[in-house]
Amino acid sequence: MQQPNEYSIVRKIFWRVIPLLMVLYVVSYIDRINIGFAALTMNHDIGLNAYTYGWGAGIFFFGYCLFEVPSNLMMVRFGARRWIARILFTWGLLSCAMALVAGPTSFLVLRFFLGVAEAGFFPCVILYLTFWFPARYRARIIATFSLAIPVSIAVGAPLSTLILELDGMLGVKGWQWLFIIEGIPAVLGTFFVLRMLTDRQEEAQWLTTQEKAWLADELNKDIVASNEHNVSALRKAFTDPAVFTLALVYFCAIGANLGLSFFLPQIIKAQGYSTMQTGLITSVPYIAGCVGMLAIGFLSDRFNERRWFLAATMVLTAGGLAVAGALGASVWSIAAVSVAAIGILGCKGPFWALPATYLSGQAMAGGIAFINAMGNLGGFAGPYLVGFFKSSSNSYASGLYALAALGAAAAVTTALCINPRRALKATAPGNLSTRTRDAQ
Numbered sequence: 001m002q003q004p005n006e007y008s009i010v011r012k013i014f015w016r017v018i019p020l021l022m023v024l025y026v027v028s029y030i031d032r033i034n035i036g037f038a039a040l041t042m043n044h045d046i047g048l049n050a051y052t053y054g055w056g057a058g059i060f061f062f063g064y065c066l067f068e069v070p071s072n073l074m075m076v077r078f079g080a081r082r083w084i085a086r087i088l089f090t091w092g093l094l095s096c097a098m099a100l101v102a103g104p105t106s107f108l109v110l111r112f113f114l115g116v117a118e119a120g121f122f123p124c125v126i127l128y129l130t131f132w133f134p135a136r137y138r139a140r141i142i143a144t145f146s147l148a149i150p151v152s153i154a155v156g157a158p159l160s161t162l163i164l165e166l167d168g169m170l171g172v173k174g175w176q177w178l179f180i181i182e183g184i185p186a187v188l189g190t191f192f193v194l195r196m197l198t199d200r201q202e203e204a205q206w207l208t209t210q211e212k213a214w215l216a217d218e219l220n221k222d223i224v225a226s227n228e229h230n231v232s233a234l235r236k237a238f239t240d241p242a243v244f245t246l247a248l249v250y251f252c253a254i255g256a257n258l259g260l261s262f263f264l265p266q267i268i269k270a271q272g273y274s275t276m277q278t279g280l281i282t283s284v285p286y287i288a289g290c291v292g293m294l295a296i297g298f299l300s301d302r303f304n305e306r307r308w309f310l311a312a313t314m315v316l317t318a319g320g321l322a323v324a325g326a327l328g329a330s331v332w333s334i335a336a337v338s339v340a341a342i343g344i345l346g347c348k349g350p351f352w353a354l355p356a357t358y359l360s361g362q363a364m365a366g367g368i369a370f371i372n373a374m375g376n377l378g379g380f381a382g383p384y385l386v387g388f389f390k391s392s393s394n395s396y397a398s399g400l401y402a403l404a405a406l407g408a409a410a411a412v413t414t415a416l417c418i419n420p421r422r423a424l425k426a427t428a429p430g431n432l433s434t435r436t437r438d439a440q
Contacts, residue, residue, distance in 0.1 A: 009211050013132050016206060018145055020196055021125055024088065025148035027185045028121055030156040031095040032060065034182050035111075036262045037160035038175035040275060042101075045173060052104050054387020056111045057262040058380030063115030068373030069366055071120025072127060079199040080128045085190045087124070090117040092186030099176035123372040126352055127364065131200060134218040135356060136301065143297020143349030150286035150293065150345050153261065156182075157286075161279030242358045243367050245417045249310070250351065250375025252410035256317050256403045257344045259382025264337070267396045284334060285341035292342030297349030306357075309350040311414040316343030318407030325400030343407065354418065382406065 035042070035057060043053055075083040094114045101107045125145065133141050163181055167174030198204045201215045264285075269278045292313075300309045320340025327333040359367040386399030 006214070009207075009214060010133070010137060012207070012211070013215075014141070017129075017132055017197070018141070020192060021128075022145055022148045022151075024084075024186075024189050024193070025122070025125070025145065026152040026155070027182075027189060028091070028118060029149055029152035030160075030182050031091060031114075031186060032118070033153070033258070033261045034156065034160055034178055035098075036265045037157070037164065037279070038098075038178050040161075040175075040265060040269060040278070041164060041167070041173070042175040045175070046101060046103050046107060048104060048107065049391065050387045051391040052107075052387075054262075054383045054385075054390075056104075056107050057258075057383035057387070059108055060111045060115035060118075061258075061376045061379035063112045063117075064119045064376050064379070065115075065373040067116050067119035068123065068376070069369040072123045072369030073366060075120060075124045075127065080124060080131075081193060081197040081199055084121065084124055084128075084197065085193040087118060087121045088186050088193060089190045091121075092183050092188075092190070093117075095183030095186060096180050098179040098183070099172075119373075120369065123369040126355075126368050126372075130356060130364065131219070132215070134215075134221075135353075138356065139300040139306070139349040139353040140294075140297040142352045143293050143300075143346075146345065146348035146352075147290055147293055149348070150289040150341070153286040154283040154290070157265070157282040158276070158279040161275050164275060240358065240367075242418075243355075243371060244374075245413065246351075246354060246358075247371045247374035249314075249410045249413050249418070250371055251378040251381070252406040252413070253314065253317070253344065253347050253351070253378070254375050255378030255382035255385070255406045256321065256340075256410075257382070258379040259386045259399070259403045259406075260321070260337070260340065260344070262383045263386045263390075263396065263399065268334075270396070281334060285338040286345070288338040289341035289345035292346040293348060296342075296346035300350040300353065306350040306354050307414060307418045310347055310354075310418070311411050313343040313347040313350070314407050314411035314414060316340065316346070318343075318404045318411060321400050321404035321407060325397040325404065328397060340407075378406070 035053075039048070039053055042048070048056070071083070071087070091114060094110065094117045098110050098114070101110055126142065129138065129141055129145070160178055160182070163178045164174035166172075166177040169177065172180075198206075201207060201212050201219075204212065207215070265278050265282050268281050269275070273281060296309055296313060300306060303309075317340050320336045320338070320343060324333045324336035324340065327336060355368050355371060356364065382403060385402040386396065389398040389402060390396055
């Protein structure tokens with residue numbers, strides 16, 4: 001009997017699953033960070049200073065953190081298709097409702113509940129990808145999926161500033177149009193998820209019987225290869241030192257990422273650019289990040305190396321942000337931020353390939369959610385630090401130094417404390433040249 005073609009199967013799964021998930025993540029990320037652009041006019045309208053805005057930008061992640069683990073466990077119970085659809089619908093409605101904020105209190109409350117609504121989406125997707133792709137493909141697949149982050153900013157930055165130009169149309173402020181227009185796609189995405197996603201390979205009518213058997217066999221090999229060292233009991237996933245180490249690294253990485261993302265439009269606008277120019281310039285670092293993300297994800301798989309690629313990305317993050325703070329208002333500071341963006345975004349592939357080297361079974365669902373939840377508290381810390389230092393020093397430079405310190409801490413922790421306990425034979429460097437190709 002003819003053996004199924006590995007590359008054609010992976011490509012088929014890729015094109016069935018990844019484009020839809022990427023579009024949804026673009027929508028998710030735009031809805032998460034669009035307050036960075038709304039703030040250009042909203043802060044004045046509803047009476048927000050930099051400190052309160054930083055609180056509001058970050059409080060999203062308190063709600064996100066509290067409901068992250070329960071959400072991922074619910075995904076295992078109800079299936080990815082239905083649970084991701086639920087997440088989309090509720091966060092889309094609340095994103096649109098942000099147009100109703102009238103002051104600091106309503107701003108903080110709605111941002112918190114938006115985090116509650118979106119909780120679980122990213123770890124649900126990361127877990128879902130482990131159901132469809134063998135371990136030797138995951139760094140590049142996760143990197144490709146995470147490409148939605150720079151794409152969302154590269155596209156969302158000029159789009160958001162363009163929507164702000166609708167100010168006054170039908171008596172609605174530009175920032176209100178921003179929340180309404182960018183929230184609707186999440187609601188509409190609910191119906192595409194219900195129609196197109198498949199929970200498990202055995203239910204996939206778009207795969208042949210041979211293709212399903214091949215995929216099941218490959219995923220089982222990964223499980224067998226990892227069972228000797230991996231944490232499999234759910235309760236142990238929350239006490240394993242490796243899980244806490246990964247959560248700490250992700251906390252620092254997310255803090256640097258979102259501290260920059262939420263304030264970059266304001267940093268650039270403060271250099272004297274118009275609103276539209278601000279949107280276009282904001283997209284530049286994230287275009288560079290796109291290239292870095294794909295290259296680092298591919299190389300991490302090619303050399304079967306996670307820790308040192310992750311550490312290198314955090315060095316780029318720390319160095320780029322520190323230099324940007326030192327250079328101040330100049331073209332070269334944008335170049336430095338672009339270097340930082342390569343590190344910030346390039347970490348996704350090697351980082352999210354690591355949990356599967358420590359976790360298996362139900363522990364993987366809870367552990368990935370726990371790492372993401374604890375890490376995303378950095379989404380509060382980063383914006384808070386930048387807002388605090390801006391209010392106290394009237395300069396963004398000290399805030400950028402604080403974010404650089406987070407990147408440096410992540411690099412040191414990765415180099416000293418992360419030590420993957422296994423390496424799948426199938427992903428040995430000697431095998432990759434003949435057994436794997438780019439899944440795209």
